[in-house]
Amino acid sequence: MSLLEVTDLQVEYASPRGAFKAVDGVSFSIERGEIFGLAGESGCGKSTTAYGISRLLRPPARLAGGSIVFDGQELTGMSEAAFLAYRWSRMSVVLQSAMNNLNPVMRIGNQLTDVILAHEPGTSARDALSRAASLLALVDLPAGKLRSYPHELSGGMRQRVVIAMALALRPDLIIMDEPTTALDVVTQKGIVKRILELKRELGFAVLFITHDLPLMLEICDRIGIMYAGKMAEVGRSDQLLRGARHPYTQGLLRSFPSLTGPKVRISGIPGSPPDLVAPPAGCRFQPRCAHAIAACSAAQPALRTDAGGSVACHLYETEEASHETVAASRQR
Ligand SMILES: Nc1ncnc2c1ncn2[C@@H]1O[C@H](COP(=O)(O)OP(=O)(O)OP(=O)(O)O)[C@@H](O)[C@H]1O
Numbered sequence: 006m007s008l009l010e011v012t013d014l015q016v017e018y019a020s021p022r023g024a025f026k027a028v029d030g031v032s033f034s035i036e037r038g039e040i041f042g043l044a045g046e047s048g049c050g051k052s053t054t055a056y057g058i059s060r061l062l063r064p065p066a067r068l069a070g071g072s073i074v075f076d077g078q079e080l081t082g083m084s085e086a087a088f089l090a091y092r093w094s095r096m097s098v099v100l101q102s103a104m105n106n107l108n109p110v111m112r113i114g115n116q117l118t119d120v121i122l123a124h125e126p127g128t129s130a131r132d133a134l135s136r137a138a139s140l141l142a143l144v145d146l147p148a149g150k151l152r153s154y155p156h157e158l159s160g161g162m163r164q165r166v167v168i169a170m171a172l173a174l175r176p177d178l179i180i181m182d183e184p185t186t187a188l189d190v191v192t193q194k195g196i197v198k199r200i201l202e203l204k205r206e207l208g209f210a211v212l213f214i215t216h217d218l219p220l221m222l223e224i225c226d227r228i229g230i231m232y233a234g235k236m237a238e239v240g241r242s243d244q245l246l247r248g249a250r251h252p253y254t255q256g257l258l259r260s261f262p263s264l265t266g267p268k269v270r271i272s273g274i275p276g277s278p279p280d281l282v283a284p285p286a287g288c289r290f291q292p293r294c295a296h297a298i299a300a301c302s303a304a305q306p307a308l309r310t311d312a313g314g315s316v317a318c319h320l321y322e323t324e325e326a327s328h329e330t331v332a333a334s335r336q337r
Pocket residue numbers: 018019020027045046047048049050051052053054064065066216281
């Protein structure tokens with residue numbers, strides 16, 4: 006059994022132009038100790054998926070369907086009170102803006118001990134403080150920072166505090182949505198390196214969202230590629246690097262320069278994602294796809310799984326077609 010099994014997740018936003026599904030039938034799973042990435046252009050529904058899983062959706066968003074099973078337990082029908090037992094202790098969240106959400110008038114130490122005491126009320130104040138100091142050490146911050154207020158720390162330090170907080174109750178899954186994006190490149194690298202070391206030490210799984218596809222390919226075990234609210238492809242990072250199958254994934258990969266490979270022209274993907282209030286018929290990527298065939302505007306492709314991963318593309322609906330298209334994509 007996977008740690009997290011998301012099946013046919015649907016999240017709808019109300020808008021003046023009508024309701025639309027920002028996440029429309031998304032399915033994937035995360036294994037224990039795995040780093041699973043979600044990638045795709047801005048607005049494809051990555052954050053909405055993360056918010057749906059961690060129950061952070063607020064109006065105008067609403068969970069419109071699907072199932073989220075965490076460690077064998079269905080979360081969607083669970084009461085808010087019951088879910089509180091999961092938040093922080095089983096599943097925690099680090100958002101891009103989290104470092105700005107620390108309470109500005111509370112010392113870092115008190116904010117960390119609050120998390121511990123709220124979930125483990127039997128803990129003495131002294132033990133909680135000593136655990137808070139160990140948590141800061143995990144993210145390479147000295148215990149002296151327990152007495153600091155958030156404004157006395159740099160952005161990178163504050164984001165480390167947020168990561169320490171997310172680790173406080175040793176969750177099985179940490180959802181990280183652009184955890185380092187607001188920071189400079191050197192600080193980003195340091196924090197990502199520490200997250201990877203901690204993951205190896207503590208064994209938690211990560212749902213990782215970033216726009217930095219090269220970083221994602223480097224650190225994630227598997228990646229789900231989303232397009233216009235749907236899952237286009239899911240595969241192991243090495244499989245996607247060697248031979249991504251969905252034309253959208255291929256386009257995304259061509260949109261980033263390689264630091265080590267030969268010089269190639271960065272071509273990107275012509276056009277832009279569709280209006281989700283009135284998406285195109287059939288495959289949502291079809292208007293931008295250079296390989297579209299008649300079936301693509303007729304019906305939405307289902308996400309099919311085989312040894313190479315999962316792909317939702319009519320080009321791969323027969324065994325034969327899949328071999329031909331993979332071969333063609335490798336030659337390009
Ligand atoms: N509060 C909101 N109200 C209405 N629509 C929203 C809201 N938040 C997001 N959306 C819409 O939902 C869709 C998915 O947005 P989401 O933020 O999940 O995408 P994303 O892939 O995480 O994008 P980014 O990479 O820019 O963070 C987009 O069309 C977005 O405009």
